[in-house]
Amino acid sequence: MTDRIETHLGTTEEGQMAQEQANTSTTASDVAATSAEDSDAVRTSGGDPDDLNPVIIELENVNVYYDDFHAVSDVSLPIREREITAFIGPSGCGKSTVLRCLNRMNDLIESARVEGGVNYHGVDLYGPNIDPVEVRRRIGMVFQKPNPFPKSIYDNVAFGPKIAGYKGNMDDLVEQSLDRAALWDEVKDKLDESAYALSGGQQQRLCIARAIATSPDVVLMDEPASALDPIATLRIEELMYELKAEYTIIIVTHNMQQAGRVSDRTAFFSVDIQDDGERTGRLVEFSETATLFTTPEKQETEDYITGRFG
Amino acid sequence: MTTQPITAQELAGDPKRRRKETRVKAVFMVAGFTSIAISIAIIVSLAGEAWNFISQVELSALWTLGWFPRRGLYDIPTLVIATTIISIIAMIVAIPLGLGAAAYLAEYATPRARKWLKPTIEVLAGIPSVVLGFWALTFISPEIVQRIFTSSKPFTMLAAGLGVGVLITPLVATVSEDAMRAVPLSLREASYGLGANKATTVRKVVFPAAISGIVASLILALSRAIGETMIVFMAAGAVGGAIRTWNPLEPGQTMTAAIASLATGSDQVAGEGLAFQSLFFVGLLLFLLTLALNSISNRVVRKYRETY
Amino acid sequence: MSTSSTLNPRRATSEEVAKTIKRGGANWKPIAFQALLLILLSVSLLILIVLLADILVSAWPTFRDRGLSFITDGLSLNPETAGVWTAIVGSVIIAVVVAVLAFPVGIGAAIYLEEYAPNNSITRFVDTTVRNLAGVPSIVYGLLGLALFVPLVNIIGFGGATSGKNVVAAGITMAALVLPIVIITSAEAIRAVPNAIREAGYGVGATKWEVVKNHVMPVALPGVLTGTVLTLARAFGETAPLLVIGVATGFFAPAGDASFYDTLTGPYTALPVVVFSWTRQTQAEFAETLAPAAIVVLLVVLFILNGLAIWMRNRSDRKW
Numbered sequence: 001m002t003d004r005i006e007t008h009l010g011t012t013e014e015g016q017m018a019q020e021q022a023n024t025s026t027t028a029s030d031v032a033a034t035s036a037e038d039s040d041a042v043r044t045s046g047g048d049p050d051d052l053n054p055v056i057i058e059l060e061n062v063n064v065y066y067d068d069f070h071a072v073s074d075v076s077l078p079i080r081e082r083e084i085t086a087f088i089g090p091s092g093c094g095k096s097t098v099l100r101c102l103n104r105m106n107d108l109i110e111s112a113r114v115e116g117g118v119n120y121h122g123v124d125l126y127g128p129n130i131d132p133v134e135v136r137r138r139i140g141m142v143f144q145k146p147n148p149f150p151k152s153i154y155d156n157v158a159f160g161p162k163i164a165g166y167k168g169n170m171d172d173l174v175e176q177s178l179d180r181a182a183l184w185d186e187v188k189d190k191l192d193e194s195a196y197a198l199s200g201g202q203q204q205r206l207c208i209a210r211a212i213a214t215s216p217d218v219v220l221m222d223e224p225a226s227a228l229d230p231i232a233t234l235r236i237e238e239l240m241y242e243l244k245a246e247y248t249i250i251i252v253t254h255n256m257q258q259a260g261r262v263s264d265r266t267a268f269f270s271v272d273i274q275d276d277g278e279r280t281g282r283l284v285e286f287s288e289t290a291t292l293f294t295t296p297e298k299q300e301t302e303d304y305i306t307g308r309f310g
Numbered sequence: 311m312t313t314q315p316i317t318a319q320e321l322a323g324d325p326k327r328r329r330k331e332t333r334v335k336a337v338f339m340v341a342g343f344t345s346i347a348i349s350i351a352i353i354v355s356l357a358g359e360a361w362n363f364i365s366q367v368e369l370s371a372l373w374t375l376g377w378f379p380r381r382g383l384y385d386i387p388t389l390v391i392a393t394t395i396i397s398i399i400a401m402i403v404a405i406p407l408g409l410g411a412a413a414y415l416a417e418y419a420t421p422r423a424r425k426w427l428k429p430t431i432e433v434l435a436g437i438p439s440v441v442l443g444f445w446a447l448t449f450i451s452p453e454i455v456q457r458i459f460t461s462s463k464p465f466t467m468l469a470a471g472l473g474v475g476v477l478i479t480p481l482v483a484t485v486s487e488d489a490m491r492a493v494p495l496s497l498r499e500a501s502y503g504l505g506a507n508k509a510t511t512v513r514k515v516v517f518p519a520a521i522s523g524i525v526a527s528l529i530l531a532l533s534r535a536i537g538e539t540m541i542v543f544m545a546a547g548a549v550g551g552a553i554r555t556w557n558p559l560e561p562g563q564t565m566t567a568a569i570a571s572l573a574t575g576s577d578q579v580a581g582e583g584l585a586f587q588s589l590f591f592v593g594l595l596l597f598l599l600t601l602a603l604n605s606i607s608n609r610v611v612r613k614y615r616e617t618y
Numbered sequence: 619m620s621t622s623s624t625l626n627p628r629r630a631t632s633e634e635v636a637k638t639i640k641r642g643g644a645n646w647k648p649i650a651f652q653a654l655l656l657i658l659l660s661v662s663l664l665i666l667i668v669l670l671a672d673i674l675v676s677a678w679p680t681f682r683d684r685g686l687s688f689i690t691d692g693l694s695l696n697p698e699t700a701g702v703w704t705a706i707v708g709s710v711i712i713a714v715v716v717a718v719l720a721f722p723v724g725i726g727a728a729i730y731l732e733e734y735a736p737n738n739s740i741t742r743f744v745d746t747t748v749r750n751l752a753g754v755p756s757i758v759y760g761l762l763g764l765a766l767f768v769p770l771v772n773i774i775g776f777g778g779a780t781s782g783k784n785v786v787a788a789g790i791t792m793a794a795l796v797l798p799i800v801i802i803t804s805a806e807a808i809r810a811v812p813n814a815i816r817e818a819g820y821g822v823g824a825t826k827w828e829v830v831k832n833h834v835m836p837v838a839l840p841g842v843l844t845g846t847v848l849t850l851a852r853a854f855g856e857t858a859p860l861l862v863i864g865v866a867t868g869f870f871a872p873a874g875d876a877s878f879y880d881t882l883t884g885p886y887t888a889l890p891v892v893v894f895s896w897t898r899q900t901q902a903e904f905a906e907t908l909a910p911a912a913i914v915v916l917l918v919v920l921f922i923l924n925g926l927a928i929w930m931r932n933r934s935d936r937k938w
Contacts, residue, residue: 108820110737121316131323137823138316147814149833159832160822165324207818214822327825334827335734341726342735345748345801348794352758355765410658418652427659429928434666436848436924438855440890441673441913444897448905449672476665483662509648530753537755539858540890544897566757566858573760573862589862593761597754604753608746 053080056218056248057102060117064097067111072097074116075283077267079218084240084249086259086289089269090304094281095252098269099220102250103139104132120218137164139218140211145227146203148195148210153178153187156195156206160214173213180246181209182239201232205239212247219243221251225258237262256305259289266292268301356597359590367584377563378551379572379585388554389592392562393536396471396546399558400535403475405528408482412524415483416490417512428484435480443544446473451545459559465547467562473541478531485530489523490516526610533603537596539566565596673910673917680911688911693887695869697903702912705892707881708785708865709854709919712888715789716796716853721846723793724800728842731801732808733830752798760862763791768863778883783864785886791859796849803845807838844927851923855916857890867895889916 057079064072072094079085079102087095097106104125106112118125125135137160148156157174166173174191178184183205187198195206204224211219221240225233240249240262253259259266267286271279285292285301296302367384377388411431415424451469456462493516501511517524543549547561549571555562563571572589680688684701691701727748735741767790772782811834819829835842861867866885887895889912896909 103821105817105820108817120321123316123318123321125321127318129318129322131321131328133327133820133823133825134321134323135823136820138321140823141817141821143814143817143821145814147812147818149815149818150837159819160824163822163824163828163832210818210822331825331827338726338730338734341723342730342744344723344727345751345798346744348762348797349747349751351766352754352762355762356758359765407658407662410655411662414652414655414659418655427663430663430666433921433924434662436851436855436920437669438857438890438916438920440855440857440893441916442669444893444909444913445669445672447897448676449669476669479662479665507645507648509651513651533753537753537757539755539757540894543858544894566755569757569761570858570861573764573864574867590761590765593758597758600753600755601750604750605746607753608749 053082055079056081056121057250058117058119058122059098059101060119062098062101062114062116062118064094064101064106065113065115066109069278070280072281073272075269076116077283077286079248079250080265081217081248082244082246083264084244084251084262086263086266087250087252087269088254088256088259088266088304089281089284090271091254092279092281093269093271095267095269096222097281099222099250099252102218102220103136103141104130105136105141107132137214138216139220140214140216142204142207142211142219142221142224144223146200146207148198148203148206150194150196152192153195153198153206154191156210157213160210164214177209177213178206180212180243181205182235182242183209199232201228201235204228204232204236208236208239208243212243216247218248218250221249223252223254226254233258256293260293263289265289268292268296268298268304270300270304352597356590356594359587360594363584363587363591366587376551376553377568379568379588380551382584383551384584384588384591385554386592386595388552389563389565389568391554391556392467392542392546392552393564393566395467395556395558395562396474396542396564397532397535399468399471400474400478401528401532403472404479404482404531404535407475407479408527408531409486409524411479411483412486412490413512413517416487417508417516428487431480431483434476435484437477439477439538439540440544442473442477443541446470446541446545455559462559463547463561465545465561466559467546468558470542470544470546470562471558473545474535474538477538477541478534481534482527482531485527486520486524489520489527492523493519522610522613526607529603529607529610533600533607536564536603537566537600539570543567543570565592568592569596670917673913676907676910677914680907681914689915693869693892697901697908700896700904700908702889702892702915705887705889705912706915708788708886708888708891711785711882711886712789712792713850713853715786716793716850717846719790719793720797720800720849724797724849725804725842725846727797727801728804728808729830729835732805733826733834748798748801752802755858756795756856757858757862759791759795760859762794763787763859763863767791767794776883778880780864780883780885783885784883786882787863788860788865788886788888791863792853792856795856795859796853799849799852800846803848804838804842807841807845808834810841811837840930840933844930847923847927847930851920851927854919854923855890857888857894860888860891861894865891867891867898889919 055078059075059077059079062072062075063070075094075098087099089095100106101114101118102120102125106114114126120135120139123130149159151159154174157177158170161170161173175184175188178187183202186202187206190197195203198206204227208219208224224240225236228236237258240251243249251259251263265287266289268284269281270284271281273279285296285298287297292301293305296305368382371382371384372386374383374385375388376383377385415427415431419427446469447464450472451464451466454472455466455469456464459468462468497515497519498511501515506514542564543566546563546567552561552563552568569589569592572585684691688701689706690703691699692704694700731741731745731748735744767787768782770782771777771784771787771790776782776784776786778784815833815837816829819833824832866887870885870887893909893912893916896904896912899905
């Protein structure tokens with residue numbers, strides 16, 4: 001399935017272009033249309049590598065096990081810089097598990113074992129001498145339920161940079177981060193108040209501010225809007241679209257419409273259930289979002305997106 | 311900010327931070343293993359002197375009719391019988407009171423009443439045993455035991471057993487109450503859905519579902535009763551020695567009281583003959599007995615935790 | 619109207635239905651059952667009330683006649699002047715030693731078991747050991763103290779006039795006794811910290827220690843403190859192990875100008891021990907009014923500690 005996508009590209013940078021793209025269309029509702037046009041162009045041009053952003057994370061035959069349980073089987077896909085890549089699929093298909101491989105959050109589950117390569121800027125994240133702590137500083141994460149620290153808004157944002165030994169002006173950094181997370185105007189007068197006083201949507205934007213405060217280049221989002229109401233969800237989606245100018249975003253979502261609205265590329269995962277009840281997730285299809293939603297290659301994908309399954 | 315390629319070196323992290331992490335972990339690990347060290351220390355110190363005792367004592371002295379260590383009579387059954395009698399009396403008090411209180415609190419009490427009643431029972435659980443020992447001697451013995459059994463002595467195993475029962479009742483109540491509240495609401499609803507009333511639901515659904523937790527609480531309470539010292543030492547009498555008897559209206563000496571009595575009887579624990587060593591022998595028996603009971607109880611608790 | 623199937627019974631008349639679903643006195647059994655449970659609960663509480671009332675009544679003459687001097691007077695052979703000050707000093711020193719030794723080690727062990735220890739058979743063994751230690755009768759800890767800590771205190775130079783049977787050995791013994799309880803209660807408090815907070819910490823690139831120090835422990839702290847305060851209450855109330863390791867159960871005269879070292883290494887007593895030894899005194903006043911008065915002092919200390927613990931627990935409830 002990946003044959004259509006070139007996995008090795010020159011490091012020539014097309015970020016400028018991406019940024020312009022971002023600037024020209026600022027609302028989430030435009031996203032699907034934009035990417036649809038883009039992908040059409042890509043396809044008709046025969047996949048000219050120069051049109052594509054460079055690969056920042058490359059998964060090669062990733063398998064995840066929990067003890068003997070084979071949770072995810074043989075996932076290979078490239079993540080491109082300054083794009084939003086969505087992972088979709090039914091429950092238990094391993095999409096969150098794959099996401100958590102990317103910043104070694106799976107290390108926290110003792111029985112978890114990751115095989116295969118997760119290459120970040122060409123460096124294998126599971127190679128020797130890699131410090132997961134350093135990895136997580138560069139590859140930030142936003143979780144399903146907003147999980148601010150039970151501290152002040154300011155301390156929530158400042159914690160990451162502080163432990164990473166940030167030397168600059170912390171107040172500025174906090175302001176920038178909150179500003180980028182589109183939260184500054186709402187909280188600038190109450191930075192010392194508890195983060196728990198914020199609404200759910202604000203809390204999630206605070207978590208995004210917290211994630212970008214350590215200046216990562218990739219932000220992982222594990223169903224970031226699933227605990228929020230539709231309006232707050234829309235805010236988060238708009239924010240993601242704005243952040244794309246500077247960060248590579250990978251989002252796991254249950255919500256196909258959301259994937260269609262915000263993402264540039266989509267990976268569809270499914271799950272095989274063995275006779276003994278073991279559920280192993282696998283990647284079914286990976287392509288530009290518009291392609292995946294309009295003309296999927298696999299019948300399985302079509303069944304899922306048309307609601308016949310899952 | 312995203313353009314620079316990253317080398318493996320940059321992802322290796324700050325070595326200072328990593329070293330600190332390792333040191334901190336080592337410190338916590340040492341703390342974590344102190345409990346093992348204490349266990350070993352207990353076993354070694356008990357077993358060492360117990361071995362000295364058993365290898366030097368005349369074995370027939372372990373089966374003579376009485377525990378008079380200063381006279382060289384180390385009748386273990388005397389202590390075991392007294393421990394058994396007092397524990398049985400204590401359980402007779404604690405099982406109905408504890409389980410009744412637990413069932414009422416878990417199933418009938420309004421949340422507001424429960425909010426006050428549970429801490430009150432916990433207060434009862436926090437009363438030091440020396441207080442209950444004093445009370446068993448100065449209240450339970452004259453006001454209850456001697457009123458009912460007019461001929462009985464001021465020091466009786468019955469008074470001590472009742473005192474121990476009061477001590478362990480809150481333990482039974484709180485642990486059983488937790489077990490009953492852990493029974494899922496859906497089971498109760500299923501019972502009500504079949505037209506059962508509350509009493510039937512409590513007896514036929516909640517009790518059986520919580521039974522392992524209840525049993526665990528009872529074993530735990532029994533272990534506590536066996537290991538209780540002060541109440542027995544103060545209220546059951548027989549300081550210095552005891553005759554083998556099954557009569558709860560007689561004075562008696564449990565394993566724990568025998569240790570306390572030997573340790574305080576005369577100024578020096580290291581008294582004549584093997585008295586000092588016999589302390590550790592009895593201590594070892596006590597340790598093994600309570601260890602066995604606690605292990606069973608812990609296992610039962612773990613099992614019922616897994617069920618839900 | 620089917621007569622063959624029990625699943626399809628005769629239709630009830632409306633009077634019958636009305637009769638059964640109306641509340642009525644017909645079924646007395648459930649009410650009796652509830653009443654029985656209520657009686658059992660009441661008896662348990664009644665015991666507590668009678669106990670407290672009996673002791674307060676017995677203790678009253680002492681407080682009426684002596685007032686605060688009962689608290690501030692030291693040991694004496696004369697019931698007119700005997701007080702609990704010496705015992706309070708002993709108990710407080712023991713509590714301080716417990717706090718210094720058992721709290722850091724116990725909380726550290728809890729952090730290790732909850733946050734660091736791998737989930738393997740060794741960790742499970744440590745966990746089981748802690749649980750078993752918590753169930754060891756207190757008097758066995760006395761034997762441990764007698765065999766190990768008393769000689770140890772002698773070796774490190776704190777033996778003094780008592781050859782190690784002093785308040786330092788008592789404190790170490792009590793610390794060993796309460797250590798498993800500190801570990802268990804602290805571990806429970808740490809376990810109750812939502813995992814989302816840990817994930818958030820790791821997610822921004824914090825190390826384990828940074829997560830524990832900055833996020834887990836601040837949230838767990840009220841629970842941990844509640845546990846440690848209750849532990850302190852336990853240490854205040856324990857008597858049996860002290861008897862075994864040679865606490866003074868008779869009279870002794872602490873020299874008025876005793877140095878701190880002499881206080882640490884000389885003979886000592888503790889609040890619950892005073893209750894015990896006065897109960898055994900031949901002069902009736904000691905058992906009849908002084909011992910209950912000492913119990914009141916002991917219970918007041920314990921109620922303060924318990925109240926503190928409940929207050930802390932409620933504070934933590936409010937936050938989460």
